[in-house]
Amino acid sequence: MATILVIDDEKSIRNTLQEVLEYESHKVDQATNGSEGIEMFDKGDYDVVLCDIKMPGTDGIEVLDKLHERNGDIPIIMISGHGNIDTAVEAIKKGAYDFIEKPLDLNRLLVTIRNATERNALVTETRVLKRKMSKTYDIVGESEAIQKVKDMIERVAPIDTRVLITGDNGTGKELVARWLHEKSSRANMPFVEVNCAAIPSELIESELFGHEKGAFTSAIKQRKGKFEQAHGGTLFLDEVGDMSLSAQAKVLRALQEHKITRVGSDKDIDVDVRVITATNKNLKDEIIQKNFREDLYHRLSVIIIHVPSLNDRLEDIPLLADHFNELISAEYGRSKMIILPDAISELQKIKWTGNIREFRNVLERLIILCDKEISGNDVLNFAQPISK
Helix, strand or coil, rough: CEEEECCCCCCCHHHHHHHHHCCCCCCEEEECHHHHEEEEEEECCCEEEEEEEHHHHHHHHHHHHHHHHHHHCCCCEEEHCCCCHHHHHHHHHHCCEEEECCCCCCHHHHHHHHHHHHHHHHHHHHHHHHHHHHHHHHCCCHHHHHHHHHHHHHHHHCCCCCEEEECCCCHHHHHHHHHHCCCCCCCCEEEEEEEEHHCCCCHHHHHHECCCCCCCCCCCCCCCHHHHHEEEEEEEEEEECCCCCCHHHHHHHHHHHCEEECCCCCCEEEEEEEEEECCCCHHHHHHHCCCCHHHHHHHCCCEEEEEECCHHHHHHHHCCCCCCHHHHHHHHHCCCEEHHHHHHHHHHHCCCHHHHHHHHHHHHHHHHHHCCCCHHHHHHHHCCCCCC
């Protein structure tokens, strides 16, 4: 059931629409002119608006403009007895969901309203999911160290350049990569992640560049690699320091020529990919030890962002505790725990060898094992930090 606002200066049209729509279980409000419709829209909560175009005073096109200024997500269906192609095109260009001429085809109208409400529900659901996603992937903290990272993301993300993210395990290098993507012009295109350390060296080239059927024993069909999957978007190579020298050479070629070749093929494939990399290794040391190509390093490290360890930003622990408290409690369908000040103090005394990843695990353990509130003693009893 949708809540629908009908704006039309003809009483007979309004009454007919209300009768038909209420028979279909919709809730209907009527406005006799454009100004009244705008006022009702401001006060109400509508799923769809039906608006006449030719009305005295404020006409339908003006109403369309004003309603879109207030909420561009609500579908507005324009109706008119004076409809023509030019009017319809103008209405659609200004953001109308659809245009229907009088006398109204009620079946078409009902189908249009159904499609509009379904579309509106999807828009709302998408927004909620994005909000949840952005909260899950939020970079939490106000310390000077983490603020430098946030500032660098804001400066670098819109520029289509390569970024190397450094930092210890568990510091949140993937979050930085995701935000570089989300704040870039490629945000609506794929974000493809590859953990180079988790893929055997003999398979990394197939994973990155794809393969043709029969290229090797288990290649039973053609397969696109991560470069092709990320076309138009961002490819995140995590733990790039663990990549084989053979794969490094092919990645270098892809960066230089914007082309890749599938394993078992001699055909070049054009790719448009922004490459972001991350490592917990010192790549300059790896270069000295002949484990990493120096020319590739210079290609990847146009911009370097270092993510600080949790031990270097202990002042962020209260914010991090509140953030994970909310996320984890929601996952378990529980109310947020009360984290007492002495618990925060104890958490700040721990040497976090596993950084944010370890911190989240400890918070989850405390939320599971404690009742309603977390005290300093609970942290001492349940945190069980890993010491070197």
